[in-house]
Amino acid sequence: MKIKGIALDMDGLLFDTEGLYFRVGEILLERRGHRFTHELQQRMMGRVGLDAIAQMIQMHALADAPEDLLAESDDLYADLLTGGVEPMPGLDGWMQHLVESRLPFGVATSSRRRFTDRLLPTMPWADQLAFVLTGDDVNQGKPNPEIYLRAASKLMIEPEHLLVLEDSGNGTASAVAAGAITVSVPNANTANHDFSGATLIADNLSDPRLLQLINRPDSIR
Numbered sequence: 001m002k003i004k005g006i007a008l009d010m011d012g013l014l015f016d017t018e019g020l021y022f023r024v025g026e027i028l029l030e031r032r033g034h035r036f037t038h039e040l041q042q043r044m045m046g047r048v049g050l051d052a053i054a055q056m057i058q059m060h061a062l063a064d065a066p067e068d069l070l071a072e073s074d075d076l077y078a079d080l081l082t083g084g085v086e087p088m089p090g091l092d093g094w095m096q097h098l099v100e101s102r103l104p105f106g107v108a109t110s111s112r113r114r115f116t117d118r119l120l121p122t123m124p125w126a127d128q129l130a131f132v133l134t135g136d137d138v139n140q141g142k143p144n145p146e147i148y149l150r151a152a153s154k155l156m157i158e159p160e161h162l163l164v165l166e167d168s169g170n171g172t173a174s175a176v177a178a179g180a181i182t183v184s185v186p187n188a189n190t191a192n193h194d195f196s197g198a199t200l201i202a203d204n205l206s207d208p209r210l211l212q213l214i215n216r217p218d219s220i221r
Contacts, residue, residue, distance in 0.1 A: 003103065003163045003181060003213065005130070005155035007148060010109035012045075012167040013205075015119060016086045018189045024076045025056070028069065034060045038189075045190065046170030048110045048141025074112060081118060088187065090205030095125045101214040106131035108151045108164075110141050110171075130155060143170045145178035152178070163213060169193030183210060 011017045018041075025036035025044070040059055044052040053070045056062065062069070098105055106129050109116060113134040120126050131154040138146045152159040164175035164182050168190045175182040176197035184195040185202045195201050202210045 002161055004157040004161040005152070006098065006103055006105035006163045006165070006214070007108040007133075007151040007175075007180070008105060009046075009164075009166045009168070009171050010107050010111055010116065010119070012088070012187050012190060013165055013185055014088060014091055014107075016088055016187075018045075018187070020077060020080045020085065023080060024073055027076055028056070028073060029060065032060070032062060032064075041189070042169075042193070046110055046142040046166075046168040046174070048135035048138060049112060051141045052110070074114070077115065081115065085119065088205060094205040094210070095123075097211055097214060099125055099128055103163075103214060104130040104155050106133070106151060106154065108133045108147045110135045110147075112136055142168075143173035143177065145174050148175050148178035148180050152180070165210075169195060172196075172198055181213075183213070185210070 008014060022036065022041055025041060029036045040056060043055045047055065049070050050066050053066050053073065057064065057066060057069065107116065107120065111134055113136045116132055116134050120129065120132060131151065133147055133150055135141055138150065140146045148162065148164055149159060152162045155162065159179040162180040164180040165185055166172045166175055166182065167185050167187050172182055172184045172195045182198045183200045183202055184198040185205060186193065200209055
């Protein structure tokens with residue numbers, strides 16, 4: 001299984017944004033007399049905008065139009081982003097190894113482009129990105145494989161030569177369905193997710209087994 005390119009999820013893998021999303025959910029539902037729970041967060045995680053919002057509407061039988069609720073959510077998240085976000089543990093070292101590997105890589109995230117355009121350009125490796133795919137670029141969000149099939153196409157490689165790093169069950173399912181070499185990197189919010197089909201479940205971005213993949217891109221051991 002030769003690796004010719006890499007696609008990275010963003011939320012929960014590169015940046016610790018899940019707490020911000022949880023707060024957005026709390027505010028949205030507090031305004032409507034409901035409580036945002038970890039169960040709902042798990043259902044929404046990794047899904048594209050309207051699909052994620054649909055989970056909230058379904059669980060609480062909300063009368064809001066999905067588009068209106070998404071716009072409200074986006075405004076809340078944008079406000080919270082002004083306080084900044086923390087990188088996930090091991091990010092700097094992982095990105096340094098990735099750049100040194102000379103393998104082309106990019107970001108494939110369910111986030112909206114207005115948010116990737118705020119977060120990614122601040123990173124020292126931003127000019128190394130071969131592509132940035134967002135939830136605005138696909139018709140079907142994770143766990144559908146569309147975004148990773150598009151990522152492979154952007155790199156002009158077959159999906160089976162694409163290494164994908166994901167932190168969530170929905171994201172992992174998306175990469176596996178695309179036929180990609182899939183590595184799951186769970187965090188505190190996703191540790192109990194289903195990572196079926198993953199080639200490797202890494203401890204974090206500093207996991208030596210993960211680094212070995214890009215140090216020896218001709219094989220997976």
